[in-house]
Amino acid sequence: ETGVTQTPRHLVMGMTNKKSLKCEQHLGHNAMYWYKQSAKKPLELMFVYNFKEQTENNSVPSRFSPECPNSSHLFLHLHTLQPEDSALYLCASSQGGYEGYSNQPQHFGDGTRLSIL
Amino acid sequence: GEDVEQSLFLSVREGDSSVINCTYTDSSSTYLYWYKQEPGAGLQLLTYIFSNMDMKQDQRLTVLLNKKDKHLSLRIADTQTGDSAIYFCAESTPYNQGGKLIFGQGTELSVKP
Numbered sequence: 328e329t330g331v332t333q334t335p336r337h338l339v340m341g342m343t344n345k346k347s348l349k350c351e352q353h354l355g356h357n358a359m360y361w362y363k364q365s366a367k368k369p370l371e372l373m374f375v376y377n378f379k380e381q382t383e384n385n386s387v388p389s390r391f392s393p394e395c396p397n398s399s400h401l402f403l404h405l406h407t408l409q410p411e412d413s414a415l416y417l418c419a420s421s422q423g424g425y426e427g428y429s430n431q432p433q434h435f436g437d438g439t440r441l442s443i444l
Numbered sequence: 445g446e447d448v449e450q451s452l453f454l455s456v457r458e459g460d461s462s463v464i465n466c467t468y469t470d471s472s473s474t475y476l477y478w479y480k481q482e483p484g485a486g487l488q489l490l491t492y493i494f495s496n497m498d499m500k501q502d503q504r505l506t507v508l509l510n511k512k513d514k515h516l517s518l519r520i521a522d523t524q525t526g527d528s529a530i531y532f533c534a535e536s537t538p539y540n541q542g543g544k545l546i547f548g549q550g551t552e553l554s555v556k557p
Contacts, residue, residue: 331486369448370487370532370547383544417486432477433545435486 330354333418333436341444342408348439350401350418357423359401360433361393364415376401377423405441413443450533450548457556462520464551466533469514473535476509477545478518481530490518490531520553528555 331352340346352359361373375383376395390412392404401418419433447469456462468476474495479487493500493507493516500507506519520527530550537544 333486367549369549372544375544419487432475432489432492434489435479437484437486 331418331420331434331436333416333439335439336437337440337442339442339444340405340408342410344408345404345406347405348403348416348418348441350403350436352399352401352418352420352434352436354420354434356420356434357398358421358431359395359398360419360421361391361401361403362417362419364417364438370417374403408441408443410443413441415440448533448535448546448548450531450551452549453552453554455554455556456523458523458525460523462518462523462527462553462555464518464520464531464533464553466516466518466548467514468516468533468535468546470535470537470546471511471514473537475536476507476516477532477534477536478505478507479532479534479547481532481550483529487532523553523555525555525557528553 334349358377360375363371363373372385373387374393379395379398390407394402415438417435417438419435421433422431449467475492477492478490480490481487491502491505491507493509498509504521508517516533530552532550533548534545
């Protein structure tokens with residue numbers, strides 16, 4: 328496999344469920360990102376991991392919990408979500424950068440379309 | 445703070461050229477990017493330009509950067525129906541400002557046969 332792969336592609340869950348989104352990259356990158364894409368709004372950066380260390384948490388509610396066990400895998404654990412959390416969740420990766428940050432091109436997966444009932 | 449603005453819609457005829465415009469506010473941006481998003485897919489990196497360049501050409505794509513006016517454009521020559529998608533402009537901030545990408549809202553390009 329090549330590129331950035333996200334699973335599942337679609338997820339429907341109730342507000343009391345717990346689920347996880349998975350992202351895997353085969354590009355040899357060491358920075359990974361979670362974004363939220365809602366209709367009519369710019370892409371919102373949620374979390375950044377650089378060399379497995381979290382370097383950015385963009386004021387994301389605690390019902391979203393990221394995990395980065397290694398540079399190739401990134402998870403987003405979901406619990407007690409709200410209807411406004413319905414969106415497309417995109418994962419991206421890039422070359423890591425200096426002092427925990429990177430401005431290198433980011434490569435995106437196809438996203439997980441999440442619907443909260 | 446950083447801000448990236450794009451017009452929301454553009455409609456062209458097949459075979460014409462498309463020009464998608466973007467303005468940004470951070471004069472210390474290092475790279476500027478263009479991404480394409482087709483329905484049901486993620487963002488595909490199309491091209492990018494380093495901030496000390498003013499033009500980059502890649503097959504049908506031409507990127508123009510006017511750093512003085514903080515204006516970036518993407519020209520698609522001989523636009524095809526397969527070019528219909530949403531195009532995002534993004535700027536990258538330098539490492540000492542977080543080194544992240546700031547995206548515009550996207551321009552929806554509609555190509556009519």
